Amino acid sequence: MEYSPYFNPEFELLDRGQIEALQLKRLQDTVASCYLGSPFYRKRLDSVGVTPDRIKTLDDLRRIPFTTKQDLRDTYPFGIASIPLDKCVRLHSSSGTTGNPTVVLHSAKDLHEWANALARSLWMVGCRPEDVFQNTSGYGMFTGGLGFQYAAEMLGMLTVPAGAGNTLRQLKFFTDFGTTVVHAIPSYAARLYEVMCQQGIDPRRDTKLKIMAIGAEPHSEDTRRRIEEMLGVKAYNSFGMSEMCGPGVAFECKEQNGMHIWEDYYIVEIVDPETLEPVPEGEVGELVLTTLNREAMPLLRYRTRDLTRILPGKCPCGREHKRLDRMKGRSDDMIILKGVNIFPIQIETILAQYRDLASDYLITLNTVEDNDDMTVEVELSEFANVDDYAYLQNLSKDITRKLRDEILVTPKVKLLPKGTLPRAEGKAVRVKDLRKKY
Amino acid sequence: MAVQQISVFLENKSGSLVKVFRALSQAGIQLITSTLADTADYGVCRILCNQPDKAYDILSKEGFTVNKTPVLAIALDDRPGRAADAIACFAEGGLSISYLYSFLYEGKGVLIFRTSEMEKAAALIAANGLVEARL
Numbered sequence: 001m002e003y004s005p006y007f008n009p010e011f012e013l014l015d016r017g018q019i020e021a022l023q024l025k026r027l028q029d030t031v032a033s034c035y036l037g038s039p040f041y042r043k044r045l046d047s048v049g050v051t052p053d054r055i056k057t058l059d060d061l062r063r064i065p066f067t068t069k070q071d072l073r074d075t076y077p078f079g080i081a082s083i084p085l086d087k088c089v090r091l092h093s094s095s096g097t098t099g100n101p102t103v104v105l106h107s108a109k110d111l112h113e114w115a116n117a118l119a120r121s122l123w124m125v126g127c128r129p130e131d132v133f134q135n136t137s138g139y140g141m142f143t144g145g146l147g148f149q150y151a152a153e154m155l156g157m158l159t160v161p162a163g164a165g166n167t168l169r170q171l172k173f174f175t176d177f178g179t180t181v182v183h184a185i186p187s188y189a190a191r192l193y194e195v196m197c198q199q200g201i202d203p204r205r206d207t208k209l210k211i212m213a214i215g216a217e218p219h220s221e222d223t224r225r226r227i228e229e230m231l232g233v234k235a236y237n238s239f240g241m242s243e244m245c246g247p248g249v250a251f252e253c254k255e256q257n258g259m260h261i262w263e264d265y266y267i268v269e270i271v272d273p274e275t276l277e278p279v280p281e282g283e284v285g286e287l288v289l290t291t292l293n294r295e296a297m298p299l300l301r302y303r304t305r306d307l308t309r310i311l312p313g314k315c316p317c318g319r320e321h322k323r324l325d326r327m328k329g330r331s332d333d334m335i336i337l338k339g340v341n342i343f344p345i346q347i348e349t350i351l352a353q354y355r356d357l358a359s360d361y362l363i364t365l366n367t368v369e370d371n372d373d374m375t376v377e378v379e380l381s382e383f384a385n386v387d388d389y390a391y392l393q394n395l396s397k398d399i400t401r402k403l404r405d406e407i408l409v410t411p412k413v414k415l416l417p418k419g420t421l422p423r424a425e426g427k428a429v430r431v432k433d434l435r436k437k438y
Numbered sequence: 439m440a441v442q443q444i445s446v447f448l449e450n451k452s453g454s455l456v457k458v459f460r461a462l463s464q465a466g467i468q469l470i471t472s473t474l475a476d477t478a479d480y481g482v483c484r485i486l487c488n489q490p491d492k493a494y495d496i497l498s499k500e501g502f503t504v505n506k507t508p509v510l511a512i513a514l515d516d517r518p519g520r521a522a523d524a525i526a527c528f529a530e531g532g533l534s535i536s537y538l539y540s541f542l543y544e545g546k547g548v549l550i551f552r553t554s555e556m557e558k559a560a561a562l563i564a565a566n567g568l569v570e571a572r573l
Contacts, residue, residue: 083536380503387445387507
């Protein structure tokens with residue numbers, strides 16, 4: 001069957017001028033509903049003298065203070081919402097391991113819009129109603145579960161809500177149901193392949209897999225290429241966060257060069273995390289988002305803590321919605337070791353260059369004789385020549401040298417048999433900080 | 439004729455070797471010999487057994503990090519000096535050997551070695567009248 005390449009051509013094909021005109025209108029509406037509906041925002045906006053009628057241009061957004069995760073915690077559980085609770089139909093919440101959990105409320109319209117943004121994204125990379133979609137995310141509070149479920153259903157795919165884990169069952173579903181599209185976090189994609197190998201399943205021969213949506217963990221281009229090569233799929237980077245509904249905020253198109261952020265849904269700013277001033281276009285900074293299409297819990301200038309940049313230039317796909325580069329990590333994930341700032345993604349990028357290494361790794365920070373010390377444990381892949389000591393020694397030395405060149409600190413590199421590191425069902429744990437706190 | 443040797447990469451932790459041997463014994467595979475070398479961080483266990491292909495499949499399926507490597511096996515009379523003579527042939531022939539070990543098997547001495555120059559090794563074995571061991 002012939003389909004349009006666009007799910008929402010009326011929004012996807014807007015030019016910059018049209019996008020900005022729509023954004024201004026929606027921003028005015030959003031500020032008005034925050035001011036009228038949310039006591040938190042009323043107070044915040046009054047404190048800087050911004051009433052909704054003061055928003056005349058998109059630049060006026062910068063008069064509004066940032067909203068932070070701490071604001072969400074301080075107003076726990078329902079304090080930031082702009083509509084009464086009885087108009088809300090869904091609540092998602094973070095785990096709250098570092099304080100009060102953050103709660104996100106949704107109206108029925110919010111759920112519809114969320115599903116639409118993600119269905120649009122999936123359609124963009126070639127998902128069609130004939131496809132069979134299997135979701136390996138945990139359902140429940142993690143938005144990768146229900147978020148993808150609703151979107152895949154809206155698109156019209158047959159959906160298999162497999163949920164997280166139970167890899168043997170996932171593989172059985174692939175083969176029995178003819179799954180063509182999978183959503184998985186990158187570390188789980190590698191796990192699927194590992195178990196396929198153990199079971200003698202050849203993904204190209206024994207499954208119909210062709211498209212994979214990967215997200216929720218920062219990963220490198222090499223990791224994506226490796227997933228594509230292992231599973232015989234095209235893998236597309238998906239970006240979202242529970243504060244912005246969940247997945248569907250930004251998604252790669254078939255060009256696989258940056259994720260289009262849906263600007264009819266969000267206003268995107270990139271700011272220096274220290275000065276909070278905008279960075280020049282194309283430079284890395286903290287992603288700040290303002291929701292434009294949310295009823296229950298609009299957020300104004302929310303500091304996401306994710307570090308990225310806007311890719312300059314036009315995308316050959318024709319969509320003029322801005323493109324975000326791969327996430328460079330989170331400003332909270334940053335490790336400060338011997339005074340040097342290090343992001344786990346830098347280490348992952350180096351490790352992913354080796355065919356001899358599997359994709360799982362663990363960074364452990366320790367205090368040794370009052371000094372910071374880093375150990376990087378990484379699993380060997382089936383391509384490692386484990387019979388040869390000289391090779392194994394050279395491999396660790398080579399990895400150590402490349403890591404030192406990248407992060408300016410010399411880590412201890414420890415090679416492990418595959419399957420040794422603990423496997424996460426949710427986001428993989430990449431850093432363990434066991435340093436003494438002074 | 440090379441012999442297939444199984445090499446398993448192991449964490450330097452008690453119990454990791456047991457898992458390898460248990461997996462093999464449960465599949466009815468019999469060991470001929472094994473060596474274990476270790477560094478501070480990891481160990482490599484090299485195994486000769488009666489069914490190397492099956493052993494490789496089983497260990498891979500169990501998730502071990504495992505390789506199959508061709509090594510050469512020379513049978514020697516169990517007398518002083520025979521191993522020295524054999525190694526001397528290789529040294530004179532300029533063969534580079536990456537590792538070597540020996541054991542007794544059915545009354546004969548067996549010398550196992552690994553080289554990347556398999557053809558050269560085969561020629562030296564033939565030229566010096568050495569006998570390959572059948573395991």
